[in-house]
């Protein structure tokens with residue numbers, strides 16, 4: 158097999174680019190524990206509203222013993238419920254969300270609060286908001302004719 | 318003289334480009350609707366029916382028929398003999414065309430507004446799923462035709478090197494069989510029986526996992542013919558040689574082996590798969606960038622060689638020395654430019670962590686339009702200009718118009734996709750038909766929304782010039798006797814290559830093992846987990 162010397166140099170460059178990129182992601186995954194939402198937890202979408210974690214009274218913000226917050230939300234055509242969430246800045250927040258109908262996605266722009274919400278599964282996202290102010294949860298997966306109207310409010314308030 | 322299967326190649330090409338033209342018109346309507354600048358045309362029903370049709374026509378119809386048509390031309394002219402079974406090629410064409418027509422009816426009547434990614438538990442008319450499946454079945458017959466053509470050729474030519482273009486085409490056929498199995502299983506075991514009412518519920522977690530199996534490598538199924546043209550037509554037309562035949566084979570093999578078992582980068586944000594498997598697929602995703610980086614190098618080096626042979630001097634002098642009046646040379650340079658720009662965006666999407674910030678935003682739409690509609694489709698257009706005289710026996714109506722068209726295509730694509738990248742960073746979701754959010758963000762989006770309408774209009778005009786050129790050539794009386802079906806030769810044309818670089822047995826076994834590792838447990842887990850299916854929903 159014939160390999161040109163110039164080609165060989167380029168192959169080293171390609172190898173280096175790949176190693177640097179994969180290395181930095183591996184480093185972030187291991188040392189900063191940065192992983193995409195992947196909890197593999199199932200739930201029956203047909204009976205969510207009747208009993209269990211996602212009944213109406215359980216939705217919204219709950220304070221945990223260690224000072225962190227858990228936010229339970231339902232993504233359903235065509236909003237996120239409850240439609241207004243208020244959390245303090247610089248606090249660990251765990252979102253737990255699921256859908257009683259079809260596939261949705263949720264994203265708070267400029268943050269890593271992002272996950273798909275798939276009926277039959279519970280999505281869990283761990284994050285902290287570093288900027289105060291009002292922003293939105295936007296549905297970012299096509300979910301039907303009202304998809305454009307699917308959004309709700311997030312308020313990040315001063316601590317304490 | 319052998320039968321070059323010109324009519325079947327041409328029939329496939331015409332279906333491809335007719336679908337392309339319809340889809341472009343829909344594309345312009347979509348950017349207009351979405352921009353909010355034309356309130357009188359706004360309609361959610363029409364918009365989502367249009368997006369679904371645009372996606373199916375561009376992603377499934379244009380690509381599949383182009384790949385098939387180009388494959389027949391490549392097989393006959395590189396192997397210098399007729400197809401293994403020409404009747405099968407016509408059957409493949411008719412099955413795929415029948416499937417396309419079947420799928421088009423529910424799409425155009427708003428009975429399949431589920432987008433080309435299907436999204437169960439949204440449910441479309443069963444005719445849509447069956448039609449789409451038939452299109453894939455047609456493409457499987459094409460795969461068989463390609464594989465058998467090369468197998469019989471090798472039997473009759475022991476020890477000879479399979480020409481690079483045909484080696485790549487066969488790699489694509491084999492890759493597509495592996496790739497399309499995922500969506501095939503989803504259709505046959507989930508969507509079709511469920512839409513016919515034979516099953517009450519569907520598990521969207523499993524459906525998404527199976528679709529991800531197809532979703533990445535399908536992009537390489539589309540890209541393969543563009544790369545084949547870059548390696549084996551472009552250098553010859555530019556007046557040079559392929560920098561390295563072997564490196565082309567290595568790139569094709571890597572694309573074949575690596576692109577199937579890495580689909581989870583489309584599921585990074587999905588809750589039904591574990592982080593470990595996502596990480597594993599991320600490693601493969603970065604490995605599949607390698608053949609593209611090698612291709613970029615080899616193609617540029619081949620063009621540099623051509624430019625220098627034409628008298629280009631200095632570090633960049635060869636660029637000016639290229640024949641900028643030759644459509645495929647222009648397209649090749651523009652395609653590489655868009656590939657480099659789009660490649661950077663792709664690295665971000667592929668990132669295990671950074672993807673979070675852009676997932677399902679308009680950034681993603683910008684990215685794949687730059688790579689697919691930019692790099693890939695511009696090569697389809699240029700290949701059409703190159704093949705038309707050979708397939709129709711008539712001279713191309715206007716080479717000047719062809720070159721202008723390719724430039725307009727690139728400009729339009731940049732005017733369309735750069736604003737989309739910005740919109741994505743500014744948080745705009747993809748797949749929306751309007752922006753009714755009560756948020757200050759919407760005001761920041763405004764100017765970029767206006768720009769995308771301009772981009773869409775330039776692209777429609779460019780597509781019009783393209784189709785017009787093909788039509789005028791096809792009906793023209795000016796005969797052309799181009800029978801030089803010659804393919805580029807390499808600087809060092811190999812007289813023999815190691816066995817694995819002339820066949821696929823080894824690579825198939827590697828893919829089989831890798832697929833078991835990458836998709837075995839992630840699919841089987843749905844039998845182990847206590848899953849709950851979803852009922853059907855309209856939209």
Ligand SMILES: [Cu+2]
Pocket residue numbers: 261262296297298299300301304305307
């Ligand atoms: Cu939605």
Ligand SMILES: [Cu+2]
Pocket residue numbers: 532533534536580582583
């Ligand atoms: Cu992909």
